[in-house]
Amino acid sequence: MKFTEDHEWLRIEGDLVVVGITEHASTQLGDVVFVELPEVGTMVAAGDEIVVIESVKAASDIAAPLDGEIVEINEAIVDEPSKVNADPLGEAWFFKMKVDDLSLLDQFMDEDEYKDLVD
Amino acid sequence: MSELLHLPLEALHVELGAKMVPFAGYSMPVQYGLGVMKEHLHTRAAAGLFDVSHMGQVILRGADYQAVAQAFEALVPVDVAGLGLNRQRYGYFTNQAGGIEDDLMLANRGDHLFVVINAACKDADIALMRAGLPAGVTLEVIEDRALLALQGPLAEDVLAGLNPAVRAMRFMDVADLDLAGATCWVSRSGYTGEDGYEISVPADAAEDLARALLSDERVEAIGLGARDSLRLEAGLCLYGHDIDAHTSPIEAGLGWAIQKVRRTGGARAGGFPGAARILSELDGKAPRARVGLLPEGRAPMREGVELFTTAEGGHPIGRVTSGGFGPTVGAPVAMGLVARDHATVGTQLYGEVRGKRLPVTVVTLPFTPANFKR
Numbered sequence: 001m002k003f004t005e006d007h008e009w010l011r012i013e014g015d016l017v018v019v020g021i022t023e024h025a026s027t028q029l030g031d032v033v034f035v036e037l038p039e040v041g042t043m044v045a046a047g048d049e050i051v052v053i054e055s056v057k058a059a060s061d062i063a064a065p066l067d068g069e070i071v072e073i074n075e076a077i078v079d080e081p082s083k084v085n086a087d088p089l090g091e092a093w094f095f096k097m098k099v100d101d102l103s104l105l106d107q108f109m110d111e112d113e114y115k116d117l118v119d
Numbered sequence: 120m121s122e123l124l125h126l127p128l129e130a131l132h133v134e135l136g137a138k139m140v141p142f143a144g145y146s147m148p149v150q151y152g153l154g155v156m157k158e159h160l161h162t163r164a165a166a167g168l169f170d171v172s173h174m175g176q177v178i179l180r181g182a183d184y185q186a187v188a189q190a191f192e193a194l195v196p197v198d199v200a201g202l203g204l205n206r207q208r209y210g211y212f213t214n215q216a217g218g219i220e221d222d223l224m225l226a227n228r229g230d231h232l233f234v235v236i237n238a239a240c241k242d243a244d245i246a247l248m249r250a251g252l253p254a255g256v257t258l259e260v261i262e263d264r265a266l267l268a269l270q271g272p273l274a275e276d277v278l279a280g281l282n283p284a285v286r287a288m289r290f291m292d293v294a295d296l297d298l299a300g301a302t303c304w305v306s307r308s309g310y311t312g313e314d315g316y317e318i319s320v321p322a323d324a325a326e327d328l329a330r331a332l333l334s335d336e337r338v339e340a341i342g343l344g345a346r347d348s349l350r351l352e353a354g355l356c357l358y359g360h361d362i363d364a365h366t367s368p369i370e371a372g373l374g375w376a377i378q379k380v381r382r383t384g385g386a387r388a389g390g391f392p393g394a395a396r397i398l399s400e401l402d403g404k405a406p407r408a409r410v411g412l413l414p415e416g417r418a419p420m421r422e423g424v425e426l427f428t429t430a431e432g433g434h435p436i437g438r439v440t441s442g443g444f445g446p447t448v449g450a451p452v453a454m455g456l457v458a459r460d461h462a463t464v465g466t467q468l469y470g471e472v473r474g475k476r477l478p479v480t481v482v483t484l485p486f487t488p489a490n491f492k493r
Contacts, residue, residue, distance in 0.1 A: 030344070031156035033444040033451070034417045052473065054419050056155040056444050057344060081417070 002105050003114035004065050009089065010105060013096065016072075017105065019065060020093040021053075021084065024118045029055040032084040037073040037095060044070060044097070051094055053084070065108070068099035126172040127265045127322040128329055135333075135340050142343060143238035145173040150342040158345035159446040162311055163487070166271035167341035168332050171310075173238035176261035176319055177245065179252070180231045187232045187256055191225070194251045196368070196391045198378035202227040207291045207306050209376050211368060212247055217396030218364040219371070220247060222356065224317075226293045226306065233293070233304065235266070235317075237358050264304075265325035270315035270349075272490060273337045278316055281331060285316065290491040299328040310346065312353025313490050352445045352452060354411060354484030360422055361409060361440040361454055367393070369400035370407045370456065372484075377401070408462035411484040412439065412453040412470070416477055419443050419451040420470040426457055427469045430476045436461050439470060445486055452486050453479070 002010040007025035011018045026032065034054035044050055044064040051062035073095045077083050083092040109117065124145045132139060137148035148170065150158060161167055181187040188199040197210035204227055212220035221240035226233040236244045248258055269278055278285045281298045288294060288307040296305045301324030309315040320328050332338050347357070356362045362371045379385050383398050391397075414420050420442045425435035437457030445452035453470075461468060464483050469476035 030150070031154050031444075031446075034419060036418070052418075054444070056348065056446070059419070059421070 001111060002108035003111065003117075004108055005117070006063055006065075007118075008062060008065055010065055010108060012102060012105065015098065015102070016096045017066065017068070017099055017102070018093050018096050019062075021062065021088055022114070022118075023088050026085050026088040029053060029057070029060065029084075031056045032081040035077050035081045035084065035094075037075075037078060038070045040070055040073055042070045044068060062094065064097070066097070066099045066104055068097040070095050071098050072096040124173075126170065127325045128170050128172065131326055131329055132170065132340070137340070137342060140343075143173055145238060147173060148340070148342040150344045151340050153339060155342070155344035155348060156446045158339060158341045159348050161339045162271045162341055162345060162349055163313060163447050164271070165337045165339070166269055166273040166277050166315075166335075167311075167345070168329065168338050169268040169270065169341050169346055170265070170329070171268055171317075171346075172265040172325070174266055175236040175238065175241035175244065176264060176266060177234045177236065177248070178231050178259040178261060179234065179248070179256055180259070181256045184227055184229060184232065188227070190252050190256050191232060192381070192387060193390060194248065194392070195223075195225075196377040196381050196394070196397060197225070198380045198387075199225060199232070200387070201378065201380060204229055205293045207293050207308060211362075211373065211376065212244065213368065213391055213393045213397060214364055215392050216365070217367045217393030217400070219358070219362045219366055219368055220244070220364060222358050222362065222373075224306070224308065228293065228304075239359060261319070263322050264319045265322050267318045267320060267325065267329060267332075268309050268315060269318065269332060269338070270309045270311040270313045270341075272314060274313070274315040275492070277332065277335050277337055280335065288316075290314075290493045299331040300324060301328060303328070307492065310353075310355055311349040312355070312485055312487055313349075314492050348443055348446060351441050351443060351454065352447055352486040353489065354454065354486065356409070357441055361456075366407075366456065367397055367400055367405060369397060369405040370409060372409045374401055406459055407437065407456045408459055409440070409454060409456055410462050410464075411482040411486060412442070412455050412468070412479050413482045413486075414451045414453065414470065414477060414479045417451065418472055418477060420453045420472060420477070420479060424453075424470045424472055426455055426461075426479070427471065427476060428461060430469055430478075436468070447487050454484065457481070
């Protein structure tokens with residue numbers, strides 16, 4: 001698994017990248033009450049703000065980690081946003097995207113590097 | 120920016136796992152380990168302990184209570200002179216334009232008037248009082264007392280464990296009571312829509328009292344985050360957001376705090392800043408009204424969201440003044456100021472969130488019924 005500076009985790013699943021937010025991020029956000037996901041089929045560029053998360057405290061955005069196409073979204077977290085707090089690394093993934101070049105993931109942090117960032 | 124101020128219970132908050140944030144110049148607990156949602160729900164179900172020591176506590180003395188009360192009526196549209204002994208009342212300082220300078224609680228304590236004011240307005244309020252009160256009235260800012268609030272349906276049972284006399288108090292009664300070894304100034308009031316008490320306690324006894332209350336398993340420490348969502352569901356105004364120097368009390372739906380004796384035709388009608396505008400607006404002429412707003416979807420509509428009558432085009436007819444998620448309602452809730460013509464309950468409006476117009480309905484406040492012991 002890889003991690004971004006924006007506290008996203010990235011997991012390779014076949015030829016897709018699954019994206020979610022880290023435990024650290026979900027704790028910092030507080031109780032999540034609303035999630036808006038991009039539409040399937042959307043072409044995104046790295047850095048595009050494509051997800052809105054609202055907690056009891058504030059609204060924040062999640063950016064696309066890489067260029068690519070959104071091929072699947074997790075409607076379960078739209079219906080039940082509290083899943084993002086309950087299981088951020090598992091059940092509460094946000095979207096899956098198809099990227100041109102999986103080797104681009106190498107630019108992101110591994111788990112140890114991410115732990116150094118948040119500790 | 121000047122140095123952050125620290126309050127008597129800061130070490131206790133940190134020990135309890137609070138996340139401390141700067142608020143109105145003070146280091147304050149915004150939430151504890153439970154998090155805002157659970158803290159909010161716990162307060163509605165049992166009892167929550169809030170540290171609100173950042174608020175200003177002021178004592179005004181004169182020849183007698185009546186002398187102080189009559190002088191104070193020059194600053195507020197409230198019947199201060201007619202307030203019963205050991206009774207408390209909500210009020211607000213007005214300005215010449217008919218806006219609100221701050222909202223406050225005042226109590227008749229027999230030989231003095233006790234006033235509690237918002238932290239962010241403290242200095243301005245004190246200056247306003249010093250300038251507006253005659254030389255015969257002395258103002259003492261209380262710096263050596265903390266202020267705690269115990270709120271929720273079990274607050275009475277919990278506090279009665281320390282002093283059974285609290286049971287006899289009614290909503291807005293005030294009393295001097297011994298709690299955990301200290302003489303406290305206790306009022307049956309709060310800012311959550313729940314029954315409860317606000318307790319002014321000597322600073323050096325505050326930690327003992329807080330620990331005594333927290334040792335009761337029915338009590339949880341509650342931060343400013345849940346305090347805000349609780350008051351929002353209860354339809355209570357937050358100064359600087361729902362009300363400010365440009366909002367008249369009538370627009371804000373706070374005309375109920377102006378007793379008959381201060382209204383047109385009353386024995387002490389007017390005589391406060393902005394009286395002409397405020398009293399004329401009491402006849403239903405306020406250009407705007409504060410309303411409850413229930414967004415249709417799940418997206419919270421926060422402060423600043425502009426409100427429209429149509430899904431496209433047109434000009435804003437108002438804006439959200441407080442908004443977020445209501446844990447007890449289980450959905451987003453908001454309050455806003457809208458043009459009078461669009462303030463009728465049931466009116467469909469649209470709030471513009473991230474460039475999209477989302478439907479929102481004007482509803483009656485509060486969102487959760489008040490649970491006071493009258």
